[in-house]
Amino acid sequence: MESVLLAVLGVLALAGGVLVFRCDSMARATFALLLSLCCVGGVVALLGLPYLGVVTVLMMIMEMVVMAVFMVAYMMNPAGLMPMSMLHNRRGSLAVGAGVFAALVIAVFLVPWPARRGGPPPDTTVQVGRALMGGQMLTMIVLGFVLLATMVGATVLATRRGRYDRFGDALDRRTPRDPVGGGVGR
Amino acid sequence: MTETAAWWSLLAAPALLLAGAVLAVAGDALLAARAAGRPATVRTALRPLLEVPRLLAAQPRRLPAADRLLWRLGVVTVPVAAVLSALVIPFGGTAVADLPVGVVWFNAMEVLTWAGLWLAGWGPNAAFSLIGGYRFVAQGLAYELPLMFALLSAATAAESLRVGDIAQAQHGLWFAVWMPLAFAVYLAGVLAFSFLGPFRYPAGEDVAAGVLGETSGVDRLLLEAGRWLWLTSGAAMAVPLFLGGGAGPGLPGWAWSTLKTLAVLAVLVWVLRRMPVVRADRYVEFAWVVLVPLTLVQVLVPALVVLGR
Numbered sequence: 112m113e114s115v116l117l118a119v120l121g122v123l124a125l126a127g128g129v130l131v132f133r134c135d136s137m138a139r140a141t142f143a144l145l146l147s148l149c150c151v152g153g154v155v156a157l158l159g160l161p162y163l164g165v166v167t168v169l170m171m172i173m174e175m176v177v178m179a180v181f182m183v184a185y186m187m188n189p190a191g192l193m194p195m196s197m198l199h200n201r202r203g204s205l206a207v208g209a210g211v212f213a214a215l216v217i218a219v220f221l222v223p224w225p226a227r228r229g230g231p232p233p234d235t236t237v238q239v240g241r242a243l244m245g246g247q248m249l250t251m252i253v254l255g256f257v258l259l260a261t262m263v264g265a266t267v268l269a270t271r272r273g274r275y276d277r278f279g280d281a282l283d284r285r286t287p288r289d290p291v292g293g294g295v296g297r
Numbered sequence: 298m299t300e301t302a303a304w305w306s307l308l309a310a311p312a313l314l315l316a317g318a319v320l321a322v323a324g325d326a327l328l329a330a331r332a333a334g335r336p337a338t339v340r341t342a343l344r345p346l347l348e349v350p351r352l353l354a355a356q357p358r359r360l361p362a363a364d365r366l367l368w369r370l371g372v373v374t375v376p377v378a379a380v381l382s383a384l385v386i387p388f389g390g391t392a393v394a395d396l397p398v399g400v401v402w403f404n405a406m407e408v409l410t411w412a413g414l415w416l417a418g419w420g421p422n423a424a425f426s427l428i429g430g431y432r433f434v435a436q437g438l439a440y441e442l443p444l445m446f447a448l449l450s451a452a453t454a455a456e457s458l459r460v461g462d463i464a465q466a467q468h469g470l471w472f473a474v475w476m477p478l479a480f481a482v483y484l485a486g487v488l489a490f491s492f493l494g495p496f497r498y499p500a501g502e503d504v505a506a507g508v509l510g511e512t513s514g515v516d517r518l519l520l521e522a523g524r525w526l527w528l529t530s531g532a533a534m535a536v537p538l539f540l541g542g543g544a545g546p547g548l549p550g551w552a553w554s555t556l557k558t559l560a561v562l563a564v565l566v567w568v569l570r571r572m573p574v575v576r577a578d579r580y581v582e583f584a585w586v587v588l589v590p591l592t593l594v595q596v597l598v599p600a601l602v603v604l605g606r
Contacts, residue, residue: 136364138364138367138416138419139364139366139367142367142370142416145412161396161397161398162398162401162458165398166401168405169404169405169408172405172408172409172411172412173408173411173437175412176411176412176415176434177434177438179415180431180434234397236397236398236458291578
């Protein structure tokens with residue numbers, strides 16, 4: 112039963128991935144990708160990691176909705192009213208794709224897989240938490256800072272207005288001069 | 298311990314949710330009648346239900362170059378996600394599926410509404426509808442983080458993501474009592490993901506009902522049902538998260554669950570008529586500058602309590 116469900120989810124994930132490149136409309140491409148990623152989340156949940164699976168689905172939905180906004184904003188033909196292709200550098204990407212696929216398949220057969228010792232824990236969520244907040248604590252903190260710095264940096268680079276525009280050249284303006292008033296009375 | 302219910306609960310849970318939603322709609326109609334000075338009778342309460350046969354029989358509206366697949370998908374997603382979210386909510390001592398990650402499941406289903414409403418706005422190929430869809434995404438970016446922290450504070454205090462465990466962990470002292478901020482933020486989140494009352498901005502009157510504007514017939518019915526189903530589901534989830542679940546003196550668990558859910562629902566319906574619409578660009582600043590720090594501190598409180606236990 113579980114292996115049938117796994118196979119169905121796997122095939123659906125692949126089909127979604129193919130659809131991303133077959134759709135003309137950016138909205139459709141984005142939501143085909145969402146379908147694919149949700150199936151991956153389902154696979155993870157079926158493999159015995161319900162927390163990671165459901166969180167993957169949760170984050171991917173939010174991410175893909177935000178991505179749809181940007182795809183529609185920046186692609187040349189967002190509504191798919193005219194045919195367009197998402198494929199670039201066909202030969203190169205075909206070679207890279209085939210190479211990576213072949214390497215992964217060979218690796219599957221060459222790697223000496225360890226035999227299972229002991230049984231799976233009753234609650235894998237606790238185990239994930241211990242791994243992230245114990246052994247991998249430093250990795251997670253560094254990753255968190257890198258992500259935060261990237262986001263702040265990208266926002267700073269993207270906004271034209273800085274603090275001198277808002278608070279004056281001497282930074283002595285009490286209330287900032289903003290084009291749109293905010294919600295906390297500034 | 299919350300137990301998993303029999304197979305027929307899979308049919309009973311959506312029916313109960315629907316009954317709650319119908320009660321909420323009737324209550325809303327009564328409050329509207331009272332505000333307008335009309336007599337509040339049974340007929341007034343049942344009047345909105347006449348929309349159901351009218352919408353079922355209505356001729357669907359056709360629009361040029363609409364993306365019908367995505368539109369349909371989005372419209373169906375909203376009520377379906379509301380029903381799916383209710384599967385993890387314990388009713389007395391039983392839930393349809395008491396998942397070990399129930400809180401995350403509820404949150405994921407709620408986020409599914411983002412996709413549904415954006416698609417419902419995108420699909421019809423109409424400006425106001427599209428604006429409505431984008432408005433919901435903007436609103437989502439504002440309400441989601443405080444809501445997540447509110448859910449987290451309940452989960453942290455109970456040291457479990459299982460909704461049944463969270464209800465059990467409140468023996469004697471409800472989380473709503475010692476985490477009132479998380480409770481208030483959660484209730485605001487419920488109004489926001491059902492885009493009702495102060496958060497009806499995506500379906501605002503100023504953009505000709507926005508995301509609802511171009512829908513007609515069954516589509517309109519599904520979206521409208523979706524918002525009230527979400528309101529009911531959110532109210533029902535507040536009970537195990539913050540109000541002690543089915544625990545209470547005298548009555549059996551299911552009766553307490555029903556009573557508490559109806560009480561929360563009544564408060565929400567009363568509030569949604571008394572508040573003006575909040576623009577997403579104003580709410581996003583309030584949410585990020587005020588609510589996110591406050592809810593972070595709120596999560597810290599149960600974390601310290603759990604550490605000191």
